[in-house]
Amino acid sequence: MRTRILKAALAIAMLGIAGCGGGGGGAPAPTIEAAPGPTPAPTPTPTRTVGLTWAPNRETAVNQPGGGYVVFVDGVAAATVPFGTGPLAPAETTAQLASGTHTVTVAAFSNLNGGTTSAQSAPVTVTVP
Amino acid sequence: MGRRIMMLLALAALLTVMVGPVAAAEFGAKEPAYVPGEVLVQFKAQTTRATRAAALRDHGGTRLATLNAKGRLVRVKVKAGQSVEDAVAAYSADPRVEHAQPNYRYRARAVPNDPLVPQLWAIQNTAQQIVTTPPAPITRYERTDPYAPNNPPAGGGADLALARAWDEVTDCRAAIVAVVDSGVNFQHEDLAANMWASGDPAIPNPGWDFVDNDPDPTDQNGHGSHVAAIIGAVGNNGLGGAGVCWQARLMAVRVLDVLGVGDTATIIAGINFAAAHGAKVINLSLGGPAGQPTDLAFRQAIADAGAAGAVVVAAAGNEGTDNDVSPDVPCSFTLPNLICVAALDQGYALATFSNFGATTVTVGAPGTNIASAWAGQQAVVVEGFTTGWFGSSTTGGGWALGVVGVGGVPTPALLNPPTFPVGLYNSGTDDRAFKTLALGTPLAVRLDVALGGVVAPSDRLNIAFRAGAFDPFAAGCAAVSNCTVVFSDFGDTGGLAVPIGPFDMTRCMTDVSGQCTLGMQLVSAPGSRAQGVAVVRFDTRVLSADPRVYALVNGTSQATPYVAGIAAMVRAFNPQYTVADVVAAVTAGGRPVPALAGKTVTGRAADAMGALSFINAPTGLTATVR
Numbered sequence: 001m002r003t004r005i006l007k008a009a010l011a012i013a014m015l016g017i018a019g020c021g022g023g024g025g026g027a028p029a030p031t032i033e034a035a036p037g038p039t040p041a042p043t044p045t046p047t048r049t050v051g052l053t054w055a056p057n058r059e060t061a062v063n064q065p066g067g068g069y070v071v072f073v074d075g076v077a078a079a080t081v082p083f084g085t086g087p088l089a090p091a092e093t094t095a096q097l098a099s100g101t102h103t104v105t106v107a108a109f110s111n112l113n114g115g116t117t118s119a120q121s122a123p124v125t126v127t128v129p
Numbered sequence: 130m131g132r133r134i135m136m137l138l139a140l141a142a143l144l145t146v147m148v149g150p151v152a153a154a155e156f157g158a159k160e161p162a163y164v165p166g167e168v169l170v171q172f173k174a175q176t177t178r179a180t181r182a183a184a185l186r187d188h189g190g191t192r193l194a195t196l197n198a199k200g201r202l203v204r205v206k207v208k209a210g211q212s213v214e215d216a217v218a219a220y221s222a223d224p225r226v227e228h229a230q231p232n233y234r235y236r237a238r239a240v241p242n243d244p245l246v247p248q249l250w251a252i253q254n255t256a257q258q259i260v261t262t263p264p265a266p267i268t269r270y271e272r273t274d275p276y277a278p279n280n281p282p283a284g285g286g287a288d289l290a291l292a293r294a295w296d297e298v299t300d301c302r303a304a305i306v307a308v309v310d311s312g313v314n315f316q317h318e319d320l321a322a323n324m325w326a327s328g329d330p331a332i333p334n335p336g337w338d339f340v341d342n343d344p345d346p347t348d349q350n351g352h353g354s355h356v357a358a359i360i361g362a363v364g365n366n367g368l369g370g371a372g373v374c375w376q377a378r379l380m381a382v383r384v385l386d387v388l389g390v391g392d393t394a395t396i397i398a399g400i401n402f403a404a405a406h407g408a409k410v411i412n413l414s415l416g417g418p419a420g421q422p423t424d425l426a427f428r429q430a431i432a433d434a435g436a437a438g439a440v441v442v443a444a445a446g447n448e449g450t451d452n453d454v455s456p457d458v459p460c461s462f463t464l465p466n467l468i469c470v471a472a473l474d475q476g477y478a479l480a481t482f483s484n485f486g487a488t489t490v491t492v493g494a495p496g497t498n499i500a501s502a503w504a505g506q507q508a509v510v511v512e513g514f515t516t517g518w519f520g521s522s523t524t525g526g527g528w529a530l531g532v533v534g535v536g537g538v539p540t541p542a543l544l545n546p547p548t549f550p551v552g553l554y555n556s557g558t559d560d561r562a563f564k565t566l567a568l569g570t571p572l573a574v575r576l577d578v579a580l581g582g583v584v585a586p587s588d589r590l591n592i593a594f595r596a597g598a599f600d601p602f603a604a605g606c607a608a609v610s611n612c613t614v615v616f617s618d619f620g621d622t623g624g625l626a627v628p629i630g631p632f633d634m635t636r637c638m639t640d641v642s643g644q645c646t647l648g649m650q651l652v653s654a655p656g657s658r659a660q661g662v663a664v665v666r667f668d669t670r671v672l673s674a675d676p677r678v679y680a681l682v683n684g685t686s687q688a689t690p691y692v693a694g695i696a697a698m699v700r701a702f703n704p705q706y707t708v709a710d711v712v713a714a715v716t717a718g719g720r721p722v723p724a725l726a727g728k729t730v731t732g733r734a735a736d737a738m739g740a741l742s743f744i745n746a747p748t749g750l751t752a753t754v755r
Contacts, residue, residue: 047755055749062744069747091380091747094755106747112297117745126752 045098048128053092054121057108063088066111071095074102074119101127134135144746146375146505146626162276167193168216171227172201184225189218195284201272203234204394219465240292243362245679248376250475251495252286254372256281257506259475263679264738269706271507272351272680279476287477287734288497290720291373294737301374304700306410306693307403307439309396310353313381313391314504317354317676319362319369325380327406331383335712336381337545339398340391344576348504349390349573349635349672355682356414358502359690361499368681370500373737380408382481386414387573387633397430405438409700410692410711411442413459421456424550428462435466440700440711442693444685445471445484461489466708467541468715469697472496472688473726473734480723483685485728491716493725493734496688503680505572505672512564512667514541520562524555527607528562528649533581533663543664545651549582551659557655563648564600570643571673574634576615579627579666584619584651585659592632594638602650611702612638626665634669647705692735699740710745718743 052071061067068082070088083089095104103125107117170190172181179198185192189208208704213231220229221335233522241349244264250257258281261273267604305325315324315335324335334348337680348354357379384399385391403411411434427563431441435629441464442550446457446665451468460469469490472483474497481484483496519527528546532539545560547550554560568574595601606612637645649664692715699714700706706714718740726732 036342050217051753051755053746053749053753057745057747058703058707058710059744060703060705061742104750105750106750108744108747110744111743112738112742114742119746121747121750124752125752126754128754 042128047059047098049097050095050097050104050126050128051092052095052106054102054106056091057071057118059108059110061110061112062108064110067109069106069108071116072105073097073106097126097128102124132724140199148429160294161260165213166207167232168205168220168229169196169209169232170203170205170229171221172203172225173227176199176201176225176307176518180225182225184220186244188219188223190216191694195693197562201621215400216689226601233728239433239449240295241365241375242367243369243371244362244367245500246260248500250371250731251289251499252291254285254475256285256475258683259500262391263681266678268675270500270681271503271678272338273503274680274682276480276683278481279474279478280498282476283304287473287475287722289373289695289734290738292735294741295364295375297738297741298698298702299375299379301361301694301697301701303704304697304698305380305407306351306374306412307336307382307399307406307408308357308360308412308690309384309399309403310348310356310412310414311350311384311385312336312348312353312378312383312464313357313388314348314354314502314674314676315346316674317358317382317502317678318365319352320379321362321676322366323372323377324498325359325378327615332406334381335379336383337399337402338383339402339622340383342522345672346383347572348381348383349387350385351507351672351680352385352389352414352505353383353687355680356412356686356690357381357503359499359687360412360694369502373691377469377697380406380627387575388631391415393424393427397426400430400434400441400506404434404439405612408434410440410693410697411441411692412744413441414684414689416444416446416457418455418457421458421461422504424458427459428464428738431462431464431467433634438468438708439710440468440696440715442468442689442696444689445469445480445486445490447472447686448484449482449486451482452489456489457484460484461486462491466712468492468692468712469632470494470685470689470692470735471729472683473722473724474687474742477722477734478668479728480683480685481631482683483688486730487727488730489730491720492692492729492731494688494691494724495652496685497683497688498681499683500679500681501687503678505675506678508671508673509569510566510669510671514543514656514664514667518562519564520560522555522558522560523662524558524560526555526558527560528651533665534667535581540665543649545649546662549595549663552661553658554653555652555660556653556658558651558653559602560651561600561648562650563600563646565644565646566669567644568638568643568669568671570638570675572635572672573672574645575629575670576632576634576647577628577666577670578616578630578632578664579626579628580664581624581641582624582662583660584662585653585657586619588619588652588659589617589650589652589658590619590662592648593650594634594637594645594647596637596645597642598644599646601646601648611636614717626663628666631670651733695735695737698737699743702741713745714740714743733752
């Protein structure tokens with residue numbers, strides 16, 4: 001169990017994404033602490049925080065409960081940025097990305113879409129030193 | 130402990146990121162079918178109040194309400210962090226519980242109670258047959274134009290998905306829709322409540338009449354009212370049908386005359402008025418090939434409307450031709466704020482009359498057997514050529530009532546010479562025949578004429594009207610505003626009876642007597658003679674105001690307002706939408722239809738739910754390494 005927690009903590013260090021700002025947003029991300037344990041932790045991959053912003057979608061349903069955005073990193077749906085409160089779903093977030101070059105896109109969703117998202121935004125390439 | 134749970138929950142959520150891609154299906158899931166955080170628990174019969182309370186405590190639940198007299202059915206708030214599914218499973222496994230379930234959500238079905246709705250296949254296509262007898266309490270259609278193919282279709286389902294869309298939005302009042310057409314019967318029972326109000330004393334009615342340049346855009350044709358009610362017939366009022374928008378703000382802009390004809394100057398005046406007064410959608414169920422490609426004024430008016438924030442929806446045309454090959458105005462302008470619409474039948478085949486165009490026609494929509502409101506009661510006064518005619522001749526010849534054969538059938542007619550087809554009319558003559566009709570004060574009167582014979586090139590056959598009981602060919606008629614020669618020509622019909630007209634006689638009804646005199650005149654030059662004329666039809670069609678009438682009509686003119694209504698629905702639902710957004714939602718949100726593939730730009734039929742649920746791809750993404 002401790003090992004699982006530790007791995008999870010490392011995972012967060014590698015790729016943690018939390019919604020913020022944008023006139024809405026959910027609760028702040030919980031504080032993550034490395035759990036103590038007898039197994040020495042492997043050397044973590046260096047990561048950097050990457051700030052992501054985009055223009056808020058104009059669809060009403062995107063900016064209501066059940067709406068929001070999904071962020072794709074290197075083609076993988078990495079996290080959701082759901083509507084919280086306020087007039088708009090958050091249109092910004094941060095990602096902890098490992099060193100290297102990544103391709104980031106964002107798509108929007110709403111509760112009218114039966115589980116599908118919009119087309120993805122034009123991709124942005126980000127190089128993490 | 131609480132902190133540890135929080136931490137584990139957070140980890141579980143974030144682990145998803147590492148484990149693999151998040152299925153797209155997890156995003157934008159439909160609104161939950163049940164109330165989050167609640168379950169309903171039915172306890173077993175032998176349980177006591179104390180037992181039930183203990184059970185709730187054991188599961189960390191909180192009693193919100195007792196739902197039956199015996200106290201055994203309880204609405205429960207589940208413990209923090211517990212999903213409804215987990216709670217149902219936990220309570221169901223409890224030996225004290227008979228069953229547990231989510232607190233399901235239900236909603237009123239948005240199906241309007243209007244009597245025409247079961248015949249409005251575009252709303253919900255159940256493979257119903259569309260009939261020419263309307264459902265009670267509507268007594269009859271003022272016009273019926275039945276379309277046979279795919280009526281009924283082999284199967285249902287080919288519709289605009291409005292029944293589903295109405296669960297989300299029925300009120301489009303946030304988006305003014307201008308019906309730039311023949312006017313609107315704005316006192317109609319199914320339209321009056323949905324008409325636009327300018328708030329300007331100078332515009333006392335819900336629009337403007339650019340045909341007569343006055344503030345009264347009353348429909349004197351029927352076409353505009355039919356179009357308007359497709360967009361915004363009041364829904365769920367127990368009357369007539371239901372528009373795409375149950376609540377709307379419909380602006381009536383009259384640019385087409387009694388005969389349904391308009392010109393560039395009048396139409397662009399109407400478009401400009403609509404845009405200047407806040408229309409977000411402009412319906413143009415009109416067009417023709419005349420102005421392509423040089424009607425730049427028309428094109429610019431549509432572009433200007435787009436700059437003012439209006440989407441323009443136009444009809445593809447009813448010639449069954451390819452607009453890519455034979456351009457049609459305004460559809461072929463291909464402007465970014467212009468949506469061009471083809472007509473589909475009940476099986477979602479392209480209607481036989483519908484124009485199409487792989488690069489010029491945008492989408493399809495229902496356009497056959499469409500029931501909707503009408504301008505008023507229509508009556509035809511069939512001329513029997515038996516009584517009431519007066520005549521004169523300067524040469525002692527002139528007109529006479531008689532009988533000729535038309536297709537082998539003896540037919541009453543007005544003849545000149547009286548021996549027609551034998552003999553010749555007189556040379557150097559002025560022969561007149563006219564009849565006074567008492568038609569009251571209708572909205573409109575048109576005259577349909579059919580005739581055959583030969584009139585020499587130096588001679589003229591004239592048709593004229595004059596308000597009141599006066600000779601319409603009397604000297605000075607041209608100086609009287611309500612005395613008009615509507616036809617003046619010569620020719621040879623080749624032995625056939627051919628229709629001419631129709632002619633707008635509405636200005637003939639301006640006399641206080643309610644009388645109108647219609648007549649024929651044959652004027653020949655000295656020495657000129659020919660076979661003469663047999664007038665076999667001289668019928669007047671009278672349109673009288675009535676707020677309770679409907680009609681069943683086909684056309685791309687009918688398909689167009691369905692799309693305009695959806696555009697208004699989308700715009701009203703998404704107040705931040707731009708013109709481009711609305712166009713994208715209507716087009717990309719459409720439903721692929723095989724019959725439209727290669728025949729339209731999108732290959733899609735408009736779909737209300739598809740347009741509502743359409744989402745633009747986010748834009749402006751930036752990434753900054755910190």
